[in-house]
Amino acid sequence: xxxxxxxxxxxxxxxxxxxxxxxxxxxxxxxxxxxxxxxxxxxxxxxxxxxxxxxxxxxxxxxxxxxxxxxxxxxxxxxxxxxxxxxxxxxxxxxxxxxxxxxxxxxxxxxxxxxxxxxxxxxxxxxxxxxxxxxxxxxxxxxxxxxxxxxxxxxxxxxxxxxxxxxxxxxxxxxxxxxxxxxxxxxxxxxxxxxxxxxxxxxxxxxxxxxxxxxxxxxxxxxxxxxxxxxxxxxxxxxxxxxxxxxxxxxxxxxxxxxxxxxxxxxxxxxxxxxxxxxxxxxxxxxxxxxxxxxxxxxxxxxxxxxxxxxxxxxxxxxx
Amino acid sequence: xxxxxxxxxxxxxxxxxxxxxxxxxxxxxxxxxxxxxxxxxxxxxxxxxxxxxxxxxxxxxxxxxxxxxxxxxxxxxxxxxxxxxxxxxxxxxxxxxxxxxxxxxxxxxxxxxxxxxxxxxxxxxxxxxxxxxxxxxxxxxxxxxxxxxxxxxxxxxxxxxxxxxxxxxxxxxxxxxxxxxxxxxxxxxxxxxxxxxxxxxxxxxxxxxxxxxxxxxxxxxxxxxxxxxxxxxxxxxxxxxxxxxxxxxxxxxxxxxxxxxxxxxxxxxxxxxxxxxxxxxxxxxxxxxxxxxxxxxxxxxxxxxxxxxxxxxxxxxxxxxxxxxxx
Numbered sequence: 219x220x221x222x223x224x225x226x227x228x229x230x231x232x233x234x235x236x237x238x239x240x241x242x243x244x245x246x247x248x249x250x251x252x253x254x255x256x257x258x259x260x261x262x263x264x265x266x267x268x269x270x271x272x273x274x275x276x277x278x279x280x281x282x283x284x285x286x287x288x289x290x291x292x293x294x295x296x297x298x299x300x301x302x303x304x305x306x307x308x309x310x311x312x313x314x315x316x317x318x319x320x321x322x323x324x325x326x327x328x329x330x331x332x333x334x335x336x337x338x339x340x341x342x343x344x345x346x347x348x349x350x351x352x353x354x355x356x357x358x359x360x361x362x363x364x365x366x367x368x369x370x371x372x373x374x375x376x377x378x379x380x381x382x383x384x385x386x387x388x389x390x391x392x393x394x395x396x397x398x399x400x401x402x403x404x405x406x407x408x409x410x411x412x413x414x415x416x417x418x419x420x421x422x423x424x425x426x427x428x429x430x431x432x433x434x435x436x437x438x439x440x441x442x443x444x445x446x447x448x449x450x451x452x453x454x455x456x457x458x459x460x461x462x463x464x465x466x467x468x469x470x471x472x473x474x475x476x477x478x479x480x481x482x483x484x485x486x487x488x489x490x491x492x493x494x495x496x497x498x499x500x501x502x503x504x505x506x507x508x509x510x511x512x513x514x515x516x517x518x519x520x521x522x523x524x525x526x527x528x529x530x531x532x533x534x535x536x537x538x
Numbered sequence: 539x540x541x542x543x544x545x546x547x548x549x550x551x552x553x554x555x556x557x558x559x560x561x562x563x564x565x566x567x568x569x570x571x572x573x574x575x576x577x578x579x580x581x582x583x584x585x586x587x588x589x590x591x592x593x594x595x596x597x598x599x600x601x602x603x604x605x606x607x608x609x610x611x612x613x614x615x616x617x618x619x620x621x622x623x624x625x626x627x628x629x630x631x632x633x634x635x636x637x638x639x640x641x642x643x644x645x646x647x648x649x650x651x652x653x654x655x656x657x658x659x660x661x662x663x664x665x666x667x668x669x670x671x672x673x674x675x676x677x678x679x680x681x682x683x684x685x686x687x688x689x690x691x692x693x694x695x696x697x698x699x700x701x702x703x704x705x706x707x708x709x710x711x712x713x714x715x716x717x718x719x720x721x722x723x724x725x726x727x728x729x730x731x732x733x734x735x736x737x738x739x740x741x742x743x744x745x746x747x748x749x750x751x752x753x754x755x756x757x758x759x760x761x762x763x764x765x766x767x768x769x770x771x772x773x774x775x776x777x778x779x780x781x782x783x784x785x786x787x788x789x790x791x792x793x794x795x796x797x798x799x800x801x802x803x804x805x806x807x808x809x810x811x812x813x814x815x816x817x818x819x820x821x822x823x824x825x826x827x828x829x830x831x832x833x834x835x836x837x838x839x840x841x842x843x844x845x846x847x848x849x850x851x852x853x854x855x856x857x858x859x860x861x862x863x864x865x
Binding site: 222225226228229232233235236237238239240242243246254255257349350351353354356357358361362363364365366369372373376377378379380381382383384385386387388389390391393406407409410412415439440441444465468469471472475476487488491492495503506507510513514517518521522525528529532533 | 659
């Protein structure tokens with residue numbers, strides 16, 4: 219341990235650089251605009267009550283408000299009532315910075331909707347990938363048919379094509395079909411995972427033939443074998459693939475940026491965050507960092523809980 | 539696969555033949571969805587991009603003209619595209635060696651530790667998991683010229699000995715520290731830095747996995763042969779044993795580096811950075827093809843991009859296939 223102090227020193231310096239933006243993101247999401255501007259308040263900020271100026275402005279009492287409130291303040295002049303109302307508004311618009319930041323994150327933009335879209339899109343992509351890839355992988359691994367080598371060759375060739383690289387022709391095809399700005403556009407290009415086929419095939423190769431022969435003896439069709447015999451044996455590999463796929467598509471920004479233009483109802487979390495950034499002026503750092511924290515948190519928490527599986531899943535590529 | 543035994547009775551051979559036909563049919567039914575999607579989603583777009591790169595097509599126009607290789611000529615003659623190649627190349631050539639080197643370095647350091655290995659591993663892997671766009675925005679605040687953490691930290695160095703030994707520091711203290719993202723001298727390096735920050739943990743994890751497969755006996759053998767220093771042991775045992783990992787790590791980092799986009803679009807939604815100094819290929823495809831509807835040029839960039847990526851992957855496969863075979 220003492221001999222290793224210099225190693226720890228280097229690694230800890232690295233840790234500081236790696237964690238700095240995370241630290242700042244979470245810290246800013248707690249602080250008031252003033253504290254962010256002046257760089258005060260430590261990690262959590264002072265959490266002193268702050269006044270939401272926009273909220274006060276919205277509640278600025280006009281003639282009607284004053285008339286309506288007249289019986290609550292009997293016998294007082296209009297200007298006194300006005301001041302009293304303004305004071306009330308200020309009191310009600312005061313809150314702790316952390317509450318302000320997080321409520322703003324969820325109310326200024328439909329963040330919940332974005333998160334829901336993220337879940338819908340990533341889940342559909344993964345499910346369709348499995349439904350398409352698993353039978354093909356089984357056929358390539360365990361069935362003898364003319365053309366098998368050709369099909370597998372095609373899979374190996376398609377592994378060379380990154381989907382992001384062919385985004386432009388894909389976009390043109392979808393535009394011609396009138397499918398831009400739909401869930402379909404967000405999902406379709408990812409429905410085929412050649413990597414998934416390849417991975418599952420390599421896995422199925424290790425499943426003993428006896429298992430399949432036994433299933434056939436029991437009168438199972440090939441289709442039933444895929445879903446009732448092969449699928450259960452493949453759970454660990456599938457779990458790793460699920461993590462790989464979900465992390466990639468939850469975090470993907472490029473493809474949604476291309477096919478979703480303007481229609482907020484379809485925004486995925488990264489797109490929503492981007493729009494938030496476009497809208498905001500300097501005073502919006504806090505809420506924006508709150509939104510960023512909300513978007514980053516689910517995967518990070520899942521990762522911290524199931525580290526081993528995540529590292530396995532993300533580095534799946536290494537098995538190629 | 540064992541071949542059918544020649545001594546089988548005739549009736550059984552027939553049954554096997556019937557079964558084989560059934561198996562064939564089942565196989566095609568099972569692969570049909572995957573095959574169809576592969577052709578429509580992956581192959582057709584490549585062909586379409588290839589064809590469109592020789593036209594002046596735009597979405598919304600009814601027709602188009604064949605323009606021969608004019609789109610490609612533009613790519614190699616106009617200054618904008620020169621900047622594109624320069625930015626992409628700078629990024630790839632910086633990020634790949636640095637993030638592979640750092641990945642290997644941290645993996646070796648962590649592997650030699652007795653304690654806290656898991657903690658370091660977890661922390662270094664965090665940026666790989668985090669939504670890059672969100673982290674790009676966080677970095678943008680960190681690099682804010684006046685209230686950002688980076689310049690504030692640098693300001694703390696003013697008035698200390700650092701000013702004497704580091705000209706950058708002296709300049710910063712005398713005048714002001716860089717505006718980072720707004721400065722064409724720094725912009726691309728900031729992008730490179732974030733690329734390394736995000737990606738080296740991934741390489742580290744792959745190297746750590748590779749290191750577990752290096753046999754202890756090899757080190758003993760090397761020591762007996764006179765490899766006394768740590769460097770000798772690394773050169774003679776560790777590095778060769780990590781060969782396959784390195785081939786893979788370098789290729790995947792290259793392919794990822796070519797695809798850099800999120801940070802650039804987040805920092806400069808228009809134009810690709812100060813003086814187009816961060817105008818990388820992915821951003822060019824996005825800007826020309828999608829935003830400006832210049833599909834011919836966009837497709838030509840796409841084809842070049844594909845050529846680069848395929849070339850890299852083929853080199854990797856060639857290197858790997860000398861060792862392992864998929865059958």
